[in-house]
Amino acid sequence: MFVDSASIFVKSGRGGAGAVSFRREKYVPKGGPDGGDGGRGGNVYIVGKSSLRTLVAFKYKRKFIAENGNPGEGSLKSGASGKDLYIFVPLGTVIYVEGKDEPICDIVEAGQKFIVAKGGRGGKGNAFFKTSTHQAPRFSQKGEPGEEFNLKLELKLLADVGLVGMPNAGKSTLLAALTRAKPKIAPYPFTTISPILGVVEGEKHNSFVIADIPGLLEGAHKGVGLGDEFLKHIERTRLLLHLVDLTDSSDSPLNRFKTIENELRMFNPYLLEKPKIVIGTKIDIPYSLTKEQELRNFVEDRGILYLHISAATHKGLKTLLRTIWSYFGDQK
Ligand SMILES: Nc1nc2c(ncn2[C@@H]2O[C@H](COP(=O)(O)OP(=O)(O)OP(=O)(O)O)[C@@H](O)[C@H]2O)c(=O)[nH]1
Ligand SMILES: [Mg+2]
Known part of the structure; x- marks a missing residue:
């Protein structure tokens, strides 16, 4: 199951109350105040963990309450502090306070830690309030309450390169040809029903994720x-x-290209501004060269690179890879 969003409730611990107490020693009739401070409530943290891939764990556990x-x-x-609580999430998890549009945090690295609910401070004991004029305070502070939030977690995969196109365009076949990923491939639409990542290894210990x-x-x-x-x-991919x-003779390649571009625009116009390579696929099968030229002209007129490949025979894949590496300046 690929679960890419979740709602959780987090609550940090309340601070412990300060104590009211007076020293009682034999033969000392009136000892001074000696009430210690309350301990801090536990914090709630969200932490990135690279072995996690989905948010499925939050289907079963939604409440995270740290100790008081x-x-x-x-x-x-002094009272002991409440234990901190750590919530582990996959890399690429974006965290929102429910109802707010701006995320509060974006977890992208393993071990990255973000505090989502801060434990309440412990109250001061009566010893703290002793002054020269007030030698025996009979009061202490209560602990501060913890914070509580409903959070929304959203997983956005962290990939460098995103594949888009109509169903059956050959996206998964290309992923399988370039990487060790084993996506399901079949001659019908919507074979791929959830996102899949693959890693392309370069020669200089570099790599990128598709x-x-x-x-x-x-x-x-x-x-x-x-x-x-x-x-x-693919909103966060670079290419x-x-x-x-x-x-596919159902419609011209150019029209199908435009249809998808339009869907990208409707989702987020920013997607159209991303660097892009348009790739004609399945060139091992006969196709209309005129229709291809029409697509190529349209694309190149807009300053976008056009390439064509066969993921089946691997024709054109070297050129494609070289071009992708050059986008990343060989540094990825
Ligand atoms: N002859 C030939 N067939 C290809 C090539 N690339 C993909 N195919 C075939 O086209 C069909 C669809 O390929 P997929 O890779 O599953 O297509 P997809 O774009 O991932 O499709 P969805 O997951 O449904 O969106 C499969 O039958 C593939 O074998 C190619 O280069 N040459
Ligand atoms: Mg697919």
Whole structure:
């Protein structure tokens, strides 16, 4: 199961109360105040963990409540702090306070830690309030309450390159040809129903990650096909590969290209500004060269690179890889 959003409730611990206490020693009739401070309530943290891939754990556990701080005691003993609580999430998790549009945090690295609810401070014990004019205070502070929030977690995959195109365009076949990923491939639409990542290893210990997502249809932004929400997984990529099946005669490749571009625009106009390579696919099968030229001209007129490949025979894949590496300046 691929779960890419979740709602959780987090609450930090309340601070422990300060103590009211007076020293009692034999033969000392009136000891001074010795009430210790309450302990801090536990914090709630969100932490990035690279072995996690989905938010599925939050289907089963949604409430995360950290321990309260312990009250202070006599003899100036401070109460113990409440234990902090760590919530582990996959890399690429974006965290929102429910109802707010701006995320509070974006977890991108393993071990990255973000405090989502701060434990309440412990109250001061009565010893703290002793002054020269007030030698025996009979009061202490209560602990501060913890914070509580409803949070929304959203997983956006972290990939460098995103594959887009109609169902059956050959996206998964390309991913399988370039990486060790084993996506399901089949001659019918919507073979891919959840995003899949693959890693391309370079020669200089460099690598980049490609994301294969389900195909798009006209009207995807209105929910046609599998809809367009998977596009969020390629919002953060640096480069898009837009695949167009040259052998599909249902409509011209140019029209199919435009349809997908329009769906990208409806999802987020920013997607159209990303660097992109348009790729004609399946060139091992006969196709109309005139129709290809029409697509190529349209694309190149807009300053976008056009390449064509066969993921089946690997024709054109070297050129494609070289071009992708040059986008990343060989540094990835
Ligand atoms: N002959 C030939 N067939 C190809 C090539 N690339 C893909 N195919 C075939 O086209 C069909 C669809 O390929 P997929 O890779 O599953 O297409 P997709 O874009 O991932 O499709 P969805 O996951 O449904 O969006 C499969 O039958 C593939 O074998 C190619 O280069 N040459
Ligand atoms: Mg696929």
